[in-house]
Amino acid sequence: MKNNPNVLIAPDSFKESMTANEVSESVAKGILKVYPLANIRKIPLADGGEGxxxxxxxxxxxxxxxxxxxxxxxxxxxxxxxxxxxxxxxxxxxxxxxxxxxxxxxxxxxxxxxxxxxxxxxxxxxxxxxxxxxxxxxxxxxxxxxxxxxxxxxxxxxxxxxxxxxxxxxxxxxxxxxxxxxxxxxxxxxxxxxxxxxxxxxxxxxxxxxxxxxxxxxxxxxxxxxxxxxxxxxxxxxxxxxxxxxxxxxxxxxxxxxxxxxxxxxxxxxxxxDIIQEFLDLKSHIQWADIIFTGEGKIDHQTQYGKVPAGLARLAKPYNKPVIGLAGSVGSQTALLHDIGLTAIFSILPSPMSLEEAIKNGSQYIEQTSEQIMRIYNSKNS
CATH class of the missing domain: 3.90.1510.10 (Glycerate kinase, domain 2)
Structure with missing residues (x-):
């Protein structure tokens, strides 16, 4: 078992719910429950708009x-x-x-x-x-x-x-x-x-x-x-x-x-x-990582058009790094996203609920989902 995997956390914000910084913090908490010695880099991203x-x-x-x-x-x-x-x-x-x-x-x-x-x-x-x-x-x-x-x-x-x-x-x-x-x-x-x-x-x-x-x-x-x-x-x-x-x-x-x-x-x-990834030298962080987390409020077929999860996946694909997408809502036609480099996409919601409840408990759900993903990762790398 690798006790200190290199984990890159690079999400967009979850609109009207959490900033990219807040999402990153919640993902990190979930990871550390499984890998207390994990090396984590948190690089909040955006696509040129809010954030x-x-x-x-x-x-x-x-x-x-x-x-x-x-x-x-x-x-x-x-x-x-x-x-x-x-x-x-x-x-x-x-x-x-x-x-x-x-x-x-x-x-x-x-x-x-x-x-x-x-x-x-x-x-x-x-x-x-x-x-x-x-x-x-x-x-x-x-x-x-x-x-x-x-x-x-x-x-x-x-x-x-x-x-x-x-x-x-x-x-x-x-x-x-x-x-x-x-x-x-x-x-x-x-x-x-x-x-x-x-x-x-x-x-x-x-x-x-x-x-x-x-x-x-x-x-x-x-x-x-x-x-x-x-x-x-x-x-x-x-x-x-x-x-x-x-x-x-x-x-x-x-x-x-x-x-x-x-x-x-x-x-x-x-x-x-493209502007943000160049300024942040995102490729070097991707090369360093063993596993990468990204996400946004909703991941669907529109994500491929300039959104953070798709952009990050395209950058990571030549390096064969697993890229995990987290979202409050996962839409249809996501097969294209797998083709461009998103390894897997997870909704953070544990059950059907109102938007208000999802927003209220979003950080908790992200932490829980990230923990479960890392437990799978652990079982494959132990």
Whole structure:
């Protein structure tokens, strides 16, 4: 029997239940009941959305930076972003300042909401000496194509009277001049990685407006107006940057913020998981491990599209490491996940129960399930 297996614990959060850190702690408790001398590495992960800052701060020993910026309705509020001093790297989740969860139902209106605050966070990080950005885009309240973000960073968006354009997606229909020459010069010395877990283009039926606009308060008529405004904006954006942006996968993410960020120098759109695993050097931890635990709230056929368990399994497969997926709910069509490297998938729930009960006792169930899995592992390696 090996008394001290190397165990890598690298889950995503269980949405609305446990953070990735909390999941990791519960898995570790279960493992230690079977292997008190196990060597455990806990590396909480994320896919670019909620939890991205937590994952990178935890993995790279960073810190939280507090500041104030403008929310989607241009109200000044407190906000935060992550900072990794030795890498001069800022990790920004746009949802923390331009997100839909910051607004009440009555405040949602994609015609006037703006990404201006996201630009302010970028500017604040530049003032700290930032030279590398990871920007997670998702959960936005906006449909302005990143125009507000560009304005905060020094771009000029003018109407036919030469006046600065109003904030919000609808105002883009009045755009006559998009001048990027005033963008903060320090951006030229920065690398910007945009963590994006959707592949929507900017325009069209599968674009920013029609795909995500309804959840932001857009009626069919409003969506048609916003789409026309984005089409007008897109012409200026591609002309000003001399780049083909509109059809890039991810350009439509976060109400088109993906497209606006592509107007900045040295910017790349990537899967959130890919960015995080590179920064954390996840491959080296996989090579070290004898067995790997991962998980998320629900594992199903959608997990293969950029989610943490699938990304981790793909990385581990060439090394023939067992990868165990834990979830509150396991959906159908998971055979594909086994093909890409997930050895086995377990629901943590011991019996049928309400969602409220599952959330309340989630940490206990994860601990119990992890213990039982390690008892199986023990029997095979004793």
């Amino acid at each position: 991205t800052i937590d994952a990178l701060i935890s993995g790279l020993h960073g810190e939280w930076i507090k500041t104030t910026a403008h929310d989607p309705r241009m109200k000044q509020i407190s906000s935060t972003y992550g900072w990794i001093e030795d890498r001069k790297t800022a990790i920004i989740e746009m949802a923390k300042i331009s997100g839909i969860e910051l607004l009440s139902q009555d405040e949602k209106d994609p015609r006037i909401t703006t990404t201006y605050g996201t630009g302010e966070l970028i500017l604040h990080a530049l003032n700290r000496g930032c030279r590398n950005f990871i920007i997670g885009i998702g959960g936005s309240a906006t449909n302005d194509g990143g125009a507000g973000m560009l304005q905060a960073l020094g771009a000029r968006l003018l109407d036919e009277s030469g006046q600065p354009l109003k904030k919000g997606g609808l105002a883009l229909s009045q755009l006559q001049v998009l001048d990027l020459s005033g963008l903060d010069e320090r951006l030229n010395d920065c690398q910007i990685s945009v963590a994006c877990d959707v592949t929507n283009p900017l325009l069209g039926e599968g674009g920013a407006t029609y795909t995500f606009g309804p959840q932001k308060g857009g009626s069919p008529q409003i969506l048609d107006e916003l789409e026309a405004a984005l089409q007008h904006y897109a012409v200026h954006l591609e002309s000003s940057t001399n780049r083909k942006i509109v059809d890039l996968p991810g350009a439509g993410a976060a109400g088109g913020l993906g497209s606006g960020l592509m107007a900045l120098p040295n910017t790349v759109l990537q899967s959130g998981f």
